[in-house]
Amino acid sequence: MRDCGRRVDGCLPARAMSAPRSRLFTARVVTARLVTVLAAVGVLLVGRPAPAAADTAGFSLPTASVRMVDGVYKLDAVARLRLSAPVRRALENGVPLTITWQVTIDRHRSWWFDAQAAEIVQRYRLEYHELSLQYVVTNLNTGERRAYTRLRVALDQIGTLIGFPLVDRMLVKPPRDYAGFARVRLEHDTLPLPLRLDALLSSDWDLESQWQTWSFD
Numbered sequence: 319m320r321d322c323g324r325r326v327d328g329c330l331p332a333r334a335m336s337a338p339r340s341r342l343f344t345a346r347v348v349t350a351r352l353v354t355v356l357a358a359v360g361v362l363l364v365g366r367p368a369p370a371a372a373d374t375a376g377f378s379l380p381t382a383s384v385r386m387v388d389g390v391y392k393l394d395a396v397a398r399l400r401l402s403a404p405v406r407r408a409l410e411n412g413v414p415l416t417i418t419w420q421v422t423i424d425r426h427r428s429w430w431f432d433a434q435a436a437e438i439v440q441r442y443r444l445e446y447h448e449l450s451l452q453y454v455v456t457n458l459n460t461g462e463r464r465a466y467t468r469l470r471v472a473l474d475q476i477g478t479l480i481g482f483p484l485v486d487r488m489l490v491k492p493p494r495d496y497a498g499f500a501r502v503r504l505e506h507d508t509l510p511l512p513l514r515l516d517a518l519l520s521s522d523w524d525l526e527s528q529w530q531t532w533s534f535d
Contacts, residue, residue, distance in 0.1 A: 375402035377477075377527040382500050384532055386487060391534065393421065393482040397502045399473040402522040405504070406469070408513065415444045416458070416508040417476050421500045423485060435496065436485050441505075442476045477502065493534035501529045 380397035399417070401409065409415055419440040424432040441458040452465040453472040466472040490496045503526030506517040517523035 375400045377502050377525050379528045380500055380530045382530040382532050389487045391484045393479055393484050395479040395500050397477040397527050399477040404522045410446045416505040417442045417444060418505050419479060419502050423496055423498050426495045490534050496534045498532050499529045501527045
């Protein structure tokens with residue numbers, strides 16, 4: 319039994335003295351554990367990679383440059399092509415799509431409007447074959463056909479022109495007077511008649527890039 323001496327009013331039983339300390343100790347432990355858990359959650363949230371940006375539909379502005387090969391100007395151009403959901407549904411329900419590269423060469427005239435010196439068109443037909451689960455790309459200029467298991471790969475192939483022949487060097491003199499323009503677009507005229515009106519009225523079908531330009535000098 320504890321001997322309190324003469325300080326009777328300051329003497330408390332041992333159990334009464336230990337209870338507040340026990341509660342304080344427990345509160346500190348809970349707080350420490352809570353801080354640890356919150357820190358771990360913070361690390362997980364900070365360390366988690368940000369979600370990838372949405373792969374939005376549309377045809378991007380192409381990159382474009384020309385080079386001389388054996389006396390012929392050739393075009394290297396790349397555009398990112400992504401279909402909207404309605405266009406993709408139409409494709410996968412048997413509607414073929416025609417995607418076209420339009421290339422023009424203009425001659426600058428000081429005292430009048432620029433004159434179009436040449437126009438070159440490269441067309442591709444994109445189809446989906448349900449039985450083989452493949453996307454088939456046909457080069458309508460050459461008849462060459464290639465099949466792909468992924469739509470994105472097929473679109474990347476259509477959106478890439480490497481070494482595309484433009485014009486003989488002798489027809490572009492002096493080169494500084496000429497400029498080239500290129501864009502890629504989804505054609506509406508080749509769609510089935512019931513879809514043409516939708517294509518005219520809906521922005522989902524308005525898939526075409528802006529014109530990219532380059533110089534020949």
